[in-house]
Amino acid sequence: MTKAEKIKNTIRETKERRKTLVPTVCQLKLQNLSRKKEELLKRAFLEAKWLYNWLVADLGRLDLPTNEVNEVEVKVGEVFEKRELNVLGSQVKQEIADRLKDNLRALARLKESGHRVGRLKFKKFVNSIPLKQYGVTYSLDFGRNRVRIQKLGDFRVLGLHQIPSDGEIANAVLVWKPSGYYVHVTCYLPEEYFCYPYKLGRAVGVDSGVNPKLTLSNGIRIDFEVSETPRLKKLQKRLARAEKGSRNREKIRRLLRREYEKLNNRRRDAQNKVLAFLRLYGVVVFQEDCVKGWEALFGRQVHSSGIGGLMTRLRDSLATPVSVGRFEPTSQECFACGKRHRLSLSDRTIECDCGWKCDRNLNAALVILRKGLGLGPDRAVGLDRPELTPLERKAAARILGSNPYIRVSFLL
Known part of the structure; x- marks a missing residue:
């Protein structure tokens, strides 16, 4: 040979x-x-x-x-x-x-x-x-x-x-x-090495957006944003006034790179905390949203949070990710009966003739969970009454609460 x-x-x-x-x-x-x-x-x-x-x-x-x-x-x-x-x-x-x-x-x-x-x-x-x-x-x-x-x-x-x-x-x-x-x-x-000794639940649906960034099907809302610091804006002004090709300009560029690295590390840490929390669930269902299209109206919020990078890591880093198609109607579909409604961005709740009334983002997370598990409105038994357990509250406070840029609230 x-x-x-x-x-x-x-x-x-x-x-x-x-x-x-x-x-x-x-x-x-x-x-x-x-x-x-x-x-x-x-x-x-x-x-x-x-x-x-x-x-x-x-x-x-x-x-x-x-x-x-x-x-x-x-x-x-x-x-x-x-x-x-x-x-x-x-x-x-x-x-x-x-x-x-x-x-x-x-x-x-x-x-x-x-x-x-x-x-x-x-x-x-x-x-x-x-x-x-x-x-x-x-x-x-x-x-x-x-x-x-x-x-x-x-x-x-x-x-x-x-x-x-x-x-x-x-x-x-x-x-x-x-x-x-x-x-x-x-x-x-x-x-x-990536298997956790206990699980918070069998499956959870994740709805992504601009505000809040993530809404889980159990009622947890996760929002995080790392904005530009005053020092960064000051350095950008100094860079605009510096003479091109001068040593002073190169020095300011080095300081700018250092400041951008700090911001990226903070955003990365927030993403790591969110992923660590979602790994405690058996199956994570999310929708393949076009985050790039959000930049036209919400460019600063999208850039400051790094939500696009988080959605990519959801697909690549989790052990059992399940994705729902990008064009699947989730926000405008009733979770209980499957009827579609026309909702504008200003409508934050969904009310259906069947009696279902729910927060818009929470309803979308529930629909994503149902579709990710391959269940129809008539077969989604047990999903219509999601409960936020004390164990999930403690885990959210322990993992997500350790980052000062993450804000957690509960809808249920």
Whole structure:
């Protein structure tokens, strides 16, 4: 058996084994960086930018053995100067070329789908370096809390306790953020790690909107919003007045990136809390809403909450998600009898001739739950009297109440 055949067999076996595992990403932060280490990391990201732009300038260079490239041409003003690649490892160079090939394939797929696409542009800066091979491009030392990166050396990291001993470690990415340097490690874990010892209920329906953001079929309303801070607005004004190309402008841009990172972390934490609460249910039913269409009228509320990202994570992160079609009538359909009503955005309650009267969002969540379970109005026995149990109230207070940007209310 040749070496290529052995590699193919190993890849095939790995894919089969990982079908039963769940991928997750653990974030490790590099700690106690000396000035020499920081300069080394900055040089690595600079060389990654040089190599990427050198390949973009002439895509025919992708046929060359990128791992053997030790010198590239960089445009400085109107002339080209040669720069040596002293910090990047050979495997990392090849992975940067593979990333460029993946970008080209993505553009080709978009073009085939009818989208208008242009050519790849040069990067002003690179903030991530792929580390695909565990044990070659990077390795972890759990005893000393350290990570070793090819040609960059050892770094002390914070967060290795997130990776269990029986986890299968895969690729990683070295990321440069305004708050520091991180290593995002992908590991595959058994499904047992994501199973909770108890469940709040068998199934719950989720109706998404602008205000409130989420309404559950048991009567819980969840609203969250992280607005722009006064500091962010002040920095934006300073950036508009700064001279283009000046050092002061670059300094303000770094401060802006740091402020945006803080806002994104707060929104991400709110999403994590909501997902942690919904994982306590056996089945979560939601509707595939077009969140992008809401931006025309409610752009600021949609952007400040990140509701679109939350709906995507509902579909990808939950163990048993059930989706209802985007064009299924839920808000204007009576839960009790299935009759449709014409409601405007100002109508917050639904009243039906059958005697059903309910909050508009709660009715939509109940309809979503019924349709997700495949039940008709005549078969939805037991769903017409949802009860909010004391256990659900305690769980909502414990999980959702720990975030100051989440507001919880109860309709029942």
